[in-house]
Amino acid sequence: MxxxxxxxxxxxxxxxxxxxxxxxxxxxxxxVCLEYLPDLQVGEYAIxxxxxxxxxxxxxxxxxxxELFAELGLLQGEFGDPWExxxxxxxxDPVEEVSNQ
Amino acid sequence: MKYIDEFQDxxxxxxxxxxxxxxxxRPWALMEVCGGQTHSIIRHGIDQLLPEQVExxxxxxxxxxxxxxxxxxxxxxxxxxxxVIFCSFGDMLRVPGTGRDLFQVRGEGGDVRVVYSxxxxxxxAQQNPDREVVFFGIGFETTAPPNAMTVHQARKLGIKNFxxxxxxxxxxxxxxxxxxxxxxxxxGFLAAGHVCSVMGVGEYPELAExxxxxxxxxxxxxxxILEGVRRAVRQLERGEHTVDNAYSRAVRPEGNPAARSxxxxxxxxxxxxxxxxxxxxxxxxxxxxxxxxxxxxHRFSVSGxxxxxxxxxxxxxxxxxxxxPHECEAFGTLCTPRTPLGATMVSSEGACAAYYLYxxxxxxxxxxxxxxxxx
Numbered sequence: 001m002x003x004x005x006x007x008x009x010x011x012x013x014x015x016x017x018x019x020x021x022x023x024x025x026x027x028x029x030x031x032v033c034l035e036y037l038p039d040l041q042v043g044e045y046a047i048x049x050x051x052x053x054x055x056x057x058x059x060x061x062x063x064x065x066x067e068l069f070a071e072l073g074l075l076q077g078e079f080g081d082p083w084e085x086x087x088x089x090x091x092x093d094p095v096e097e098v099s100n101q
Numbered sequence: 102m103k104y105i106d107e108f109q110d111x112x113x114x115x116x117x118x119x120x121x122x123x124x125x126x127r128p129w130a131l132m133e134v135c136g137g138q139t140h141s142i143i144r145h146g147i148d149q150l151l152p153e154q155v156e157x158x159x160x161x162x163x164x165x166x167x168x169x170x171x172x173x174x175x176x177x178x179x180x181x182x183x184x185v186i187f188c189s190f191g192d193m194l195r196v197p198g199t200g201r202d203l204f205q206v207r208g209e210g211g212d213v214r215v216v217y218s219x220x221x222x223x224x225x226a227q228q229n230p231d232r233e234v235v236f237f238g239i240g241f242e243t244t245a246p247p248n249a250m251t252v253h254q255a256r257k258l259g260i261k262n263f264x265x266x267x268x269x270x271x272x273x274x275x276x277x278x279x280x281x282x283x284x285x286x287x288x289g290f291l292a293a294g295h296v297c298s299v300m301g302v303g304e305y306p307e308l309a310e311x312x313x314x315x316x317x318x319x320x321x322x323x324x325x326i327l328e329g330v331r332r333a334v335r336q337l338e339r340g341e342h343t344v345d346n347a348y349s350r351a352v353r354p355e356g357n358p359a360a361r362s363x364x365x366x367x368x369x370x371x372x373x374x375x376x377x378x379x380x381x382x383x384x385x386x387x388x389x390x391x392x393x394x395x396x397x398x399h400r401f402s403v404s405g406x407x408x409x410x411x412x413x414x415x416x417x418x419x420x421x422x423x424x425x426p427h428e429c430e431a432f433g434t435l436c437t438p439r440t441p442l443g444a445t446m447v448s449s450e451g452a453c454a455a456y457y458l459y460x461x462x463x464x465x466x467x468x469x470x471x472x473x474x475x476x
Contacts, residue, residue, distance in 0.1 A: 035359070
């Protein structure tokens with residue numbers, strides 16, 4: 001959760017008076033708030049944490065970090081299904097666990 | 102040196118390592134503050150590549166791990182109430198409270214939802230005006246600004262059914278507490294890069310001076326960590342103790358002023374208990390009085406809940422760098438990611454989990470067998 005992942009801004013729009021963007025994290029696209037980096041532009045990279053862009057990053061650094069995080073399996077932790085992960089850790093069949101709801 | 106070929110730039114890694122080996126003349130103990138760094142260090146065997154004299158001690162840098170048990174119990178209590186939608190980041194699901202966790206609360210019928218961003222929880226509140234939506238706001242200075250913005254938005258948009266259970270923590274008071282302990286062995290710090298992306302480096306010079314420790318702002322990648330170690334060791338060998346930024350591509354000296362300004366508006370500094378460690382003065386944030394309406398602790402009257410840690414769990418010593426995970430009797434036997442005693446084992450950023458993942462074969466044979474998960 002403390003992980004902040006670099007991503008590339010795909011497009012920007014105002015929503016509820018807030019500057020929001022779609023950001024690409026090595027193939028996974030998430031909605032990101034740009035209020036803390038208001039001058040970030042389409043095509044630029046930033047370090048994003050829990051849906052907020054926190055600091056600009058150059059493209060090469062961003063690419064290298066994404067590769068490392070993918071290798072460490074951290075992107076799965078950040079963007080994968082948390083219920084499946086929790087069920088696996090608990091030794092519960094996720095399908096059975098969900099169907100009990 | 103079995104891992105060096107896996108570095109993104111093995112030649113640069115070799116050069117950094119050679120420089121560290123050539124510089125070191127005496128034993129030094131450095132603490133990496135961030136759980137992401139711990140993960141990277143253990144995964145790449147960086148501690149094994151360094152000279153024997155350089156010891157890396159794992160610090161309290163996993164937000165999930167340091168969230169106090171009583172806050173987890175408050176979360177479980179609120180999440181169990183009818184009419185509540187409890188939203189959390191995924192890595193809090195299996196952090197053990199007293200007797201159960203959020204994952205089990207959902208199994209018992211609680212409406213627990215995992216969100217990627219705190220803004221997702223706010224949207225859930227907008228979509229469910231007849232329900233109380235509570236977001237579990239934990240984390241260090243990296244996570245606090247997004248959560249602060251979310252509370253600010255809730256107030257601005259007049260979303261009354263949204264509140265936050267806040268248990269934010271601050272790194273500098275933790276460094277101060279670690280250095281003030283009589284049993285402290287730490288002589289230098291690798292500061293957490295992304296915390297500094299927000300906060301800048303302004304809080305550190307006073308600490309570096311007072312405790313005479315170098316503080317090197319360091320990133321997460323293996324080469325970043327080697328460079329952080331190299332700069333810290335160089336300072337120590339020269340008898341220096343300054344703040345040095347080895348992660349300048351992501352850390353400006355002033356941090357992110359907009360984020361810091363929002364933090365100051367929404368939160369106020371408070372004493373905070375750290376799981377396994379105890380109360381550290383001024384080490385946390387709570388919602389300021391202006392935002393009290395959005396304080397879940399206030400709204401759900403759970404401030405009376407007080408609980409005790411399991412006696413077998415020594416995660417507090419691990420978090421303070423006094424004990425390595427595998428030195429704990431329960432490690433890999435009584436305590437595994439499937440049956441965690443403490444949060445350092447359940448969190449993917451926890452030091453115990455990192456050791457369990459990557460160091461299993463270093464255990465004595467009997468322990469290793471017991472530690473191997475049955476899939």
